[in-house]
Amino acid sequence: MGPDFKRLSVFRTVVNSGGVNAAARVLHKSPSAVTYDLQQLERQLGASLFRKSGRRLVLTPRGRALAASIERAYLDLQQAWEGLGDANGREPLRIACVSGFGRYRLVPRLMRMMPPERPVEVLFRTASEVQALLESGRVALGVSYRPLVTAGIVSTPLAEEELVLVGPKTRRAAPRPEDIPKLPFVTYEEFDYVFFRWFEANGLPLPQPWHRVDHFDELEEALESVASGRGWSIVPLDSALGRAYGSRLRVHRPRRHACINDIHLVGSEHELRGEDAALLMQAAKAG
Incomplete structure (x- = not known):
């Protein structure tokens, strides 16, 4: 079954209006009809989108994820619409x-x-x-x-980046190479390619088993976890030296030779x- 666009639109209106009653006025529907649409959408998805907090409805984590995806889709549609309607506009990069x-x-x-x-x-x-x-x-x-x-x-080749082991700034002593596979690691989406590349380049065995303390979709949350002292990670050097984390992370290189990754x-x-x-x-x- 494909997306129920009618009820997704109702869900978006409830989120943007701040509640069922306000959404009902916008949609010219009764509050009970809006509530029914939300219940049917949750049934179709097999997940709760809202929870009650006092008299208010609050988005669940899945509800927030769905709302964010819908807004990205609307933004894409808006940009496409504006681009088609502007004959003199330049094609976006x-x-x-x-x-x-x-x-x-x-x-x-x-x-x-x-x-x-x-x-x-x-x-x-x-x-x-x-x-x-x-x-x-x-x-x-x-x-x-x-x-x-x-x-x-x-x-075609575009650039090179260095992959590095990072820990919190408070940890001054570098771990011994033989201790690195035992470290608590913070991972992120597609970490396997980056981690495996770094371990191979440094001649270290992969952790058996992995001691993973946190996992995130995005690199930024992984960097925040490391900076907070929760674990270690392997990341592109540019991200470790960025303004947000350069003063909170310490880079560790077990060997003199850098682990270089090609960018295409x-x-x-x-x-x-x-x-x-x-x-x-x-x-x-x-x-």
């Missing part, structure tokens, strides 16, 4: 990036180079999701630590020969 390199190196430099009248749309995704967005045509170019090569998509620019052959690809190449190499 649409790219999908793996989070570490994109957030902490590429995008800050790109923003300093972009003309103010050119819109930009950046989606931070996993490597597999970058590929899916390219294949669907949702974005024109992707940035990934994997050289994605499929039908109609090619790859991916897209169609036509897109990789275009001005946008050249701009991204220039931004990636900017100091």
